[in-house]
Amino acid sequence: MSAGGGRPSTLGSVGAKLAVEDLTCRFGDTLALSEVSLEVGAGEFVSIVGPSGCGKSTLFNVVSGLVPPTPGRVLIDGRDVTGSTGHVGYMLQKDLLVPWRTVVGNVVLGAALTRGVTRRDVQEARALAARYGLEGFLDHYPHTLSGGMRQRVALMRTLAVHEDVLLLDEPFGALDSQTRLEMQRWLLEVWSELDRTVLFVTHDVDEAVFLADRVLVMTPRPGRIAAEIAVEIPRPRDLGTLTTPGFMSLKRRVLGLLYGEAA
Amino acid sequence: MRRASKYLIPVGAVIGVFVVWDLVIRILDVKPYLVPSPGSALRAIRDDWDVLSGLTWTTVQETALGFVTGATAGFALAVLMSRWALVQRVVYPVLIASQAIPVVAIAAPLVIVFGFGLTPKVLIVAFIVFFPVVVNVLDGLASVDRDLLNLARVMDGRALRVLLLIELPATLTPLFSALKLGATYAVTGAVLGEWTASLTPGLGNYLLVQNSRLNTDAVYGAVLLLAAIGVIGFLIVAGLERMATPWRARSTARRWWRRPAEVGSSPPMPVSEDVSVSE
Numbered sequence: 001m002s003a004g005g006g007r008p009s010t011l012g013s014v015g016a017k018l019a020v021e022d023l024t025c026r027f028g029d030t031l032a033l034s035e036v037s038l039e040v041g042a043g044e045f046v047s048i049v050g051p052s053g054c055g056k057s058t059l060f061n062v063v064s065g066l067v068p069p070t071p072g073r074v075l076i077d078g079r080d081v082t083g084s085t086g087h088v089g090y091m092l093q094k095d096l097l098v099p100w101r102t103v104v105g106n107v108v109l110g111a112a113l114t115r116g117v118t119r120r121d122v123q124e125a126r127a128l129a130a131r132y133g134l135e136g137f138l139d140h141y142p143h144t145l146s147g148g149m150r151q152r153v154a155l156m157r158t159l160a161v162h163e164d165v166l167l168l169d170e171p172f173g174a175l176d177s178q179t180r181l182e183m184q185r186w187l188l189e190v191w192s193e194l195d196r197t198v199l200f201v202t203h204d205v206d207e208a209v210f211l212a213d214r215v216l217v218m219t220p221r222p223g224r225i226a227a228e229i230a231v232e233i234p235r236p237r238d239l240g241t242l243t244t245p246g247f248m249s250l251k252r253r254v255l256g257l258l259y260g261e262a263a
Numbered sequence: 264m265r266r267a268s269k270y271l272i273p274v275g276a277v278i279g280v281f282v283v284w285d286l287v288i289r290i291l292d293v294k295p296y297l298v299p300s301p302g303s304a305l306r307a308i309r310d311d312w313d314v315l316s317g318l319t320w321t322t323v324q325e326t327a328l329g330f331v332t333g334a335t336a337g338f339a340l341a342v343l344m345s346r347w348a349l350v351q352r353v354v355y356p357v358l359i360a361s362q363a364i365p366v367v368a369i370a371a372p373l374v375i376v377f378g379f380g381l382t383p384k385v386l387i388v389a390f391i392v393f394f395p396v397v398v399n400v401l402d403g404l405a406s407v408d409r410d411l412l413n414l415a416r417v418m419d420g421r422a423l424r425v426l427l428l429i430e431l432p433a434t435l436t437p438l439f440s441a442l443k444l445g446a447t448y449a450v451t452g453a454v455l456g457e458w459t460a461s462l463t464p465g466l467g468n469y470l471l472v473q474n475s476r477l478n479t480d481a482v483y484g485a486v487l488l489l490a491a492i493g494v495i496g497f498l499i500v501a502g503l504e505r506m507a508t509p510w511r512a513r514s515t516a517r518r519w520w521r522r523p524a525e526v527g528s529s530p531p532m533p534v535s536e537d538v539s540v541s542e
Contacts, residue, residue, distance in 0.1 A: 064417045086419030096411045100432045100508070102516045112428055113420030141510040161418055 016075070017042040017197040018063070018165050023072030025058050025223075032058040033069070034222035042164070045191060045198045047208035048216045048225075049254060055223020056201040060167045063199070064090050076165060086114075089158035089166040089196075093173040095150040097142035103129055103153050104138050110161035121160070129156050132190055148179040155187070159194060168200045172207070181239075184210060188237065205254050209247060210237060217257045227257045296479055304483035311481060315469070319488055322465035325381060325453040326492060329388020333449075334442060336389065337396030341434075342426075344397075345404040362394050366452065370459035380463060384456030391452040392445035399441040403434030436511070439504040446496035450489050466492075 016039040025033040033055045040046050050056050061067040063074050065085035074082045081087045097106045107125035111117045126138055133152055142150055151171055158166055171187075172180040184207060191198060202208050208215045212231050219226040233246050241247055281301045287293070288300045295303065308315060344351040366387060373383040407430050415425045457467030466485050473481035509517060 066413055066416060085416050088417065090414060090417040092410060092414070094408070094410055096408060096414055098411070098429060098432075100435075100510045101428075105516075109428075110418045113415050113418050113424045139515045141514060141516070143510065144514040 016040060017044070017077065018199065019073075019075040019078075020059075020063060021073040021075070023059070023062055023069045023074070025055070025062055025067065025069050025072075031222035033062070033072075034224045036072075036223065036225055038216060038225060040165070040197055040199055042197055043195050044214070045200065045212050046214045046216060047200045047202060047212035048218055049202060049205055049208040049258065050218030050223075051203065051220060051258065053223075054218040054220035056218055057169055058223065059218075060090070060169050060199075060201060064088050064167055087163060087165070089161050089163045091154050091158045091166070091168045091171050093170040095142075095147075095154040097150055097153055097157075099142055102139050102141055103134055103145070106142065106153050107156045107160050109157055125156070125160055128159065129153070132156065133186065146179075147175050148183055151175065151183060152186070155190065159190070159196070164195075165197045165199070168198060170202055171200075173202070173204075180204075180207070185238065187211065188235075192236065205251055205258070206242065209233075209250050209254060210242060215250075215254055217254060219258075229253055229257075296477055299480045299483050301483075303480045304487055307478075307480035307484035308488065311484070315466075315484070315488065318464060318466050318469050319492070321463060322450070322453050322457070322467065322489070323492055325384040325456060325465060326388055326449045326496065328381070329385040329452060330392050330445060330449045330496070332385060333389030333392030334396050334445065337393040337441075338400055338434075338438065340393075341397045341400035341404065342431075345401060345430075351401075358394065358397060361390075366391060366455055367459070370455060374460040379460045383460045384453055384465075387456040388449045388452035391448050392442075395441040395444050396438065399437035400434045403437040404430055406437075407433045435504075435508050439500065439508070442500045443497055443504075446500045447493045449496065450493040454489065 018040040020036060020038045023033050023036040024031070036055070036059060038046075048056055048059070058067065062069045062072070065074075065081065065083055065087070068083040072082070073080055076087055098109065101109065104122060104125050105112075107129055108117045108121045111121045129135075129138055129152075132155075134149065134156070137145060137149065142153065145153065155168075155171065158168075172183045175183060188211060200208070200211060209231055215229045215231060216225050217227040217229070218224065229250060231250060233241060233244070233250070284301050288298060299307075340354065344354055369390065370383065370387055373386055377383045377386065411429060412425070415429060453465065454467035454470070457465045458471060466489055470482055470485040470489075473479075473485065505512060
């Protein structure tokens with residue numbers, strides 16, 4: 001299912017699920033993004049790491065269509081979707097669950113805000129939520145759930161909009177380290193079963209390497225992609241992966257790139 | 264036990280006020296024509312009930328109609344103001360200036376325009392209820408997380424659906440705070456209206472007439488009835504609040520509110536069968 005670290009060789013090729021071409025984004029005098037290009041293959045999991053202010057979130061805002069680039073293009077399945085919304089699933093560190101909607105009500109939010117919720121949407125949401133650890137909480141209001149559970153609901157909501165490309169912006173950043181590890185394993189399980197393409201922003205190097213087929217390292221001022229590292233660690237990955245020599249050396253390389261020390 | 268004490272304590276507190284009132288009258292030997300005992304105030308209500316029931320009904324009508332008018336207008340105006348920044352910038356200063364006018368002062372000109380009927384009283388009540396509703400609903404609309412609205416945009420949410428499903432529900436809690444204040448203030452508005460424009464008499468007029476006759480039993484009786492209108496109004500609003508915002512008091516949705524789909528039925532899903540959920 002995953003591309004296993006095999007990266008497409010030429011930019012703009014029709015084969016890529018998501019292609020970003022020469023994206024530049026300026027806010028006043030600040031160059032938030034400078035000629036960022038990247039490609040993600042279908043079913044691939046790509047992490048983006050970088051310090052605060054490196055333009056990770058801006059990149060996501062452009063790809064999702066919230067912010068228009070100046071200039072640059074965003075292609076999904078070869079189709080130009082630059083500056084238009086409604087073609088990716090988007091999830092933030094804040095779960096943004098709607099307090100007056102139940103777990104199921106939140107999962108079907110995408111349908112509710114566009115065409116109206118059908119019986120089928122509800123059945124699918126119930127099955128999805130029950131399958132991935134929310135059984136018994138389907139009719140609960142969000143305030144009764146823990147932080148980890150809330151992020152599960154947020155991811156289910158992101159999956160339920162049926163977009164192939166998922167942008168996850170530090171989704172586990174606000175969780176404690178144990179819950180975060182549990183959620184990472186859970187995300188890998190969900191990803192391996194549902195054929196989705198994931199672009200995952202984090203500033204946690206362990207998380208980036210553990211989850212991804214490839215890690216893109218971004219540097220700030222101006223925001224650009226400084227390096228790309230293929231993660232050729234076999235799947236399925238689990239806790240043991242975190243202490244293997246392969247994992248450690250990849251982590252050392254990413255840290256070196258981030259902090260400018262010799263790898 | 265818990266449930267019982269929830270209702271027993273407030274009821275007991277009200278009875279306590281009457282008991283203290285009665286004790287103070289007895290111990291200090293207050294003359295009945297200055298302040299009557301609660302017993303004689305209640306007796307005055309009973310003895311004059313044939314008249315009072317009609318007057319109470321008039322005051323209730325003024326209060327309720329004015330309350331609904333003011334709340335509806337306030338809510339609608341707040342939504343319009345939040346939609347169009349220009350409307351907000353034009354209307355807000357006018358609103359604030361309007362609230363600086365003493366309610367008593369606008370009562371007289373309202374009578375000149377609308378006569379002595381129900382209308383000026385309803386408008387005075389509405390004028391009092393209106394302002395806190397506008398301010399609180401605007402606050403509620405402004406409290407919606409920008410990121411949630413962005414998420415709705417990424418999902419291609421339709422503007423009307425976003426308004427109905429995300430923005431308006433966010434106003435319910437502050438709206439009900441304003442309505443609970445309004446429910447008690449509304450009675451004051453009705454009485455002020457009656458004092459200015461008094462061809463269709465209500466409890467306010469009755470109170471003035473009995474006061475001029477030094478019939479303090481009846482005055483206090485009228486005060487008790489006015490207080491009862493305010494308290495019942497408050498309780499109705501509080502009850503509506505519980506029904507309208509179930510997520511604040513409950514952990515799960517009410518059964519009749521849940522979406523009609525069976526858990527057991529299996530929709531087509533691209534997932535494998537042997538999944539164990541890691542907890």
